[in-house]
Amino acid sequence: MTRTATPSGATPSGAGRVGAGRVGRANAARLAVLVQRQGALAVLLVLCLAASLRFDNFATLDNGRAVLVAASFLAVIALGQTFVILTGGIDLSVGSVFALGGILAAYGSTHNVLVAIVLPLGVCGLIGLVQGLIITRGGLEPFIVTLAGLLFARGLSLLVSDGGSTTYRVPVDSGFRELAQGSVLGVRNLIWMVLILYAIGTLLLRRTSYGPTVLAIGGQQDAAELMGLPVTRTKLVTYTASGLLAGFAGVLIASYISSGVTVLGVGTELEAIAAVVLGGTLLTGGAGTVLGTLVGVLLLRVIQNVLNQVPYLNSNWQAVVSGSILLVVVVAQRYLSRAQP
Amino acid sequence: MAETAEQARTRRPRFDADWLRRNGVYVALALLIAVDLVIVPNFASVATVRLNLLQVAPVVVVAMGMALVIGTGGIDLSVGSVMAIAAALIPLYIGYGTVPSILVALVAGVLTGLLAGTVVARVGVQPIVATLALLVAGRGIANLIGGRIRTVRDPGFRELGSGSIVGVPYVVLVAALVALAVWLFVGRTTTGRQLVAIGGNARASALAGIPVKRVLTTVYVVSGVLAAVAGVLVTARLQASDPTRVGQLYELSAITAVVVGGSALSGGQVRVLGTVAGAVLIQLITFTLVARNVADEWAQIVQAAIVILAVYVQLGRRPT
Numbered sequence: 001m002t003r004t005a006t007p008s009g010a011t012p013s014g015a016g017r018v019g020a021g022r023v024g025r026a027n028a029a030r031l032a033v034l035v036q037r038q039g040a041l042a043v044l045l046v047l048c049l050a051a052s053l054r055f056d057n058f059a060t061l062d063n064g065r066a067v068l069v070a071a072s073f074l075a076v077i078a079l080g081q082t083f084v085i086l087t088g089g090i091d092l093s094v095g096s097v098f099a100l101g102g103i104l105a106a107y108g109s110t111h112n113v114l115v116a117i118v119l120p121l122g123v124c125g126l127i128g129l130v131q132g133l134i135i136t137r138g139g140l141e142p143f144i145v146t147l148a149g150l151l152f153a154r155g156l157s158l159l160v161s162d163g164g165s166t167t168y169r170v171p172v173d174s175g176f177r178e179l180a181q182g183s184v185l186g187v188r189n190l191i192w193m194v195l196i197l198y199a200i201g202t203l204l205l206r207r208t209s210y211g212p213t214v215l216a217i218g219g220q221q222d223a224a225e226l227m228g229l230p231v232t233r234t235k236l237v238t239y240t241a242s243g244l245l246a247g248f249a250g251v252l253i254a255s256y257i258s259s260g261v262t263v264l265g266v267g268t269e270l271e272a273i274a275a276v277v278l279g280g281t282l283l284t285g286g287a288g289t290v291l292g293t294l295v296g297v298l299l300l301r302v303i304q305n306v307l308n309q310v311p312y313l314n315s316n317w318q319a320v321v322s323g324s325i326l327l328v329v330v331v332a333q334r335y336l337s338r339a340q341p
Numbered sequence: 342m343a344e345t346a347e348q349a350r351t352r353r354p355r356f357d358a359d360w361l362r363r364n365g366v367y368v369a370l371a372l373l374i375a376v377d378l379v380i381v382p383n384f385a386s387v388a389t390v391r392l393n394l395l396q397v398a399p400v401v402v403v404a405m406g407m408a409l410v411i412g413t414g415g416i417d418l419s420v421g422s423v424m425a426i427a428a429a430l431i432p433l434y435i436g437y438g439t440v441p442s443i444l445v446a447l448v449a450g451v452l453t454g455l456l457a458g459t460v461v462a463r464v465g466v467q468p469i470v471a472t473l474a475l476l477v478a479g480r481g482i483a484n485l486i487g488g489r490i491r492t493v494r495d496p497g498f499r500e501l502g503s504g505s506i507v508g509v510p511y512v513v514l515v516a517a518l519v520a521l522a523v524w525l526f527v528g529r530t531t532t533g534r535q536l537v538a539i540g541g542n543a544r545a546s547a548l549a550g551i552p553v554k555r556v557l558t559t560v561y562v563v564s565g566v567l568a569a570v571a572g573v574l575v576t577a578r579l580q581a582s583d584p585t586r587v588g589q590l591y592e593l594s595a596i597t598a599v600v601v602g603g604s605a606l607s608g609g610q611v612r613v614l615g616t617v618a619g620a621v622l623i624q625l626i627t628f629t630l631v632a633r634n635v636a637d638e639w640a641q642i643v644q645a646a647i648v649i650l651a652v653y654v655q656l657g658r659r660p661t
Contacts, residue, residue: 090469092354134649141606143416144652147593148645155641163638270418270473283467316484322480330466330474 010022028300039329040278040292040334044299047306055309063305063307065188069256071301072100072190073295074247074271080242080252081272082293086205087238088218089142090284092129094246096292099261100157101250106168106260107160109176116176116254120247127153128243132236150269153163157262164262170254190252197245200289214238218285274326275300280333299325362655366602366618369651373625381632391510397415397624398516399424399571400495401617403427405523406564407595408616412527413560414540414608415461415468418559420568420595422479423453423590428573429487431498439497444618448570454565455481458558476592480584493576502577512574519567524613526563536560540608597623597644601651623647643656 052059075095077094084091101120108116134145170176179192182275205211216224225231237334254260272285278296281288300322307318361368377384403420410417427446434442453475461469501511527533535556540548547553571591576582596606602619604612623644630640 075361095401095442110536138653140649143606144596144600144648148646148648150593151641151648152645155645156642158638159636165634259518267477270477272475273470273473277470300491303542313596315482319481320478321476321481323476325473325475327460330470331464334464334466 019196025208038280039158039332040280040295040299043325044295044302047299047302051302051306051309055306057309058306059154066303067298067301068191069188070074070304071257071274071297072194073253074248074268074300075194076197076252077246077268078272078275078279078293078297079197079290080245080278082281082288083205083214083238084142084242085273085276085281085283086214086218086285086288087136089235089239090146090273091128091131091149091239091242091246092143092146093127093153093270094242094268095249096150096157097127097243097246097265098250098253098268099263099265099336100124100127100160101247102164102254102258102264103116103160103250103262104167104247105176105251106170106258108175109170109254113174113176113179116170116174116181117251120254121244123156123245124247124250125240127239128246129236131243132239135239136232136235136333140220148266149152159261161263164249166258169295170252176255177258177328178255180252187333190256193252197295205290210234210237215286218287220286250338264283274322277333278326278329342408359631363603365651365654366615366622368623368649370618372620373629375630377625377629381629384462384632387508393621393628394427394513394626395510396472397455397580398510398512399574400591400598400620401516402519402567402571402574403591404595404616404620405613406593408599408602408611408613409523409527409536409560409605410468410564411599411606412608413536413557413598413602414543415557415560415567416472416596417457417561417564418469418472418477418592418604419453419457420476420564420648421588421591422483423450423565424477424572424575424591425483425570425584426450426479427569428488428576428587429483429584431576432491432493433486434621435493435495435498437611439495439501442495443573444491444581446573447566450565450567450569450572451562451564453556454562454566458561461561462554462557471623483584483587487582490581490583492509492581494580498577500579502580507596512578514618515570515574519570520613520617523611527611527613532556532559537609537611540610542609576622594620594623597648601648603651603655605655617652 047330048058077098079093081091104120104123105116108119131145131149134140135142138145161167167284178189180188182189184192199297205214213224213229213231216227216229217234218233221231250265253264271322276293277283277289279289279292279294280296281292298307303321303325304318307313307315307321310317366480379471381387383390400617403424407417407420426449430441430446430449434445455605457468457472457475461468504511506514527537535546535551536559537558538549539553543553568588568591571588575587598620599616600606600619601622602608602612602617604615626643626647627640631637632645
């Protein structure tokens with residue numbers, strides 16, 4: 001389905017204005033790249049500005065905190081998804097793995113804090129690893145493998161919670177609650193963790209050999225293989241990391257709401273994909289940024305928050321608006337990438 | 342498809358890996374039925390067959406549209422939400438009669454399909470994102486139109502949902518007719534042939550003069566309409582419209598049916614009978630596990646394993 005811009009389509013200017021047309025086109029292309037990369041940020045800023053003018057309760061510290069907390073779980077999941085999509089793959093299992101991680105963490109916290117963290121990370125990382133193995137060694141499509149992973153993790157979380165009838169609660173005196181509920185320097189641990197993870201993500205993508213390998217695989221896997229890049233290993237790491245991060249988001253939410261709930265995470269994989277795409281990462285892989293995803297997550301959560309402030313709009317409008325914005329952004333991205341040389 | 346007589350002769354050992362790849366879903370289905378005849382009490386009864394067919398019918402209808410979309414190398418994640426929109430519209434227009442309300446639901450399917458098709462074919466957005474946006478927005482729209490569960494008290498709808506003709510429920514009959522129509526569409530019409538060609542190689546098809554955009558749009562419209570049909574069927578079965586729940590995860594069931602049925606997600610082929618068998622296979626697996634008192638959560642895990650296995654077996658021959 002990928003279509004490259006043809007030279008003929010990109011040069012509407014007449015032959016007499018070749019020089020001027022080229023300069024103009026270069027500027028247009030630069031603008032296109034800028035909007036493609038920072039479009040979501042611009043929308044986010046405009047939305048925040050408009051909302052703070054319109055609603056008294058929007059630009060308050062409490063509301064800002066609420067948005068950030070609501071965004072943090074999705075942010076952790078979407079980080080893993082970003083790397084997967086950058087390799088040209090997709091991970092549909094993250095929503096279920098997120099729910100599973102939460103249940104295992106709540107279950108583990110009834111033993112001790114260590115189990116509450118290690119058990120979900122171990123299981124979720126393993127699910128990611130197995131998916132990666134099936135994708136790389138088996139040569140199956142990521143879409144179908146992680147779709148099966150979605151079913152598997154959902155089944156497993158129902159199994160652990162006796163079909164959803166058992167809700168594990170984090171003991172009142174457990175230190176596990178501090179993980180997400182505590183704060184350092186007046187900022188919630190949750191938000192610190194998102195910042196740290198995104199800093200690590202950015203460093204990995206920009207400053208280590210892992211990042212360019214991911215981009216190369218997404219750009220052209222055969223070429224990456226021929227260049228001798230460790231394609232299989234990189235993909236394994238990426239899918240394992242996605243499972244780990246989804247599991248970690250589960251750990252965080254279990255700590256935050258002090259229980260493990262099976263109904264969590266339905267449709268979260270789609271939200272994560274939407275956040276990544278809004279952030280300017282191409283679904284075909286090979287190009288994108290980590291911080292863009294963070295902007296995408298924030299955009300989704302700010303929309304939710306703003307719509308919550310309008311009394312006559314209910315949660316259904318959130319779905320309609322989020323879906324419409326996603327559609328508008330991808331259509332815009334499509335036209336912008338055609339404008340690029 | 343185009344093989345010389347010599348190639349055909351070298352394929353003489355018929356029960357090879359290739360044969361299994363092409364017919365794995367039928368083998369699995371036959372095996373499962375054989376096992377069920379032994380281990381499930383009263384399996385070979387009219388009631389059991391009827392129950393399974395009724396449950397699988399809407400999935401088959403959605404999977405038919407999905408098979409066409411996947412045949413072009415695309416995917417349609419919006420089908421569940423389109424079902425919900427269709428279901429939400431019915432109680433609003435039921436006052437005008439059974440047929441008008443169904444027509445309104447189908448028109449909604451045409452419109453969503455047209456939107457998806459336009460964004461995919463004309464704008465060139467990847468099918469997965471375009472239809473993902475529709476999935477999210479569509480569910481919201483359905484809830485806004487319908488909101489809560491409404492009972493549909495209409496004799497026509499009751500007849501459609503629970504009536505039958507010579508023992509075959511209307512719901513099953515509709516699914517069978519849809520499957521037949523899609524089979525004829527793929528095998529006997531120009532557009533059907535063209536969509537398979539597009540799935541094989543979109544650029545080559547365009548160069549060969551196939552109206553790629555028009556065919557793609559048509560395929561998404563068909564998928565939207567069939568999803569709406571499934572929404573009508575589910576509503577008729579329930580005698581109620583429940584926009585929040587109708588069609589949830591149907592996109593995954595439909596994709597699973599298509600893939601288990603032997604079609605590659607990369608496109609280039611539409612296996613109608615295989616898709617029907619795939620849907621029935623998944624339904625029977627769930628039924629068997631439930632009938633043997635295996636918990637529902639195991640059913641999902643087993644389903645996951647079967648999907649992987651099915652795709653892996655099919656992979657055997659295909660050069661990558």
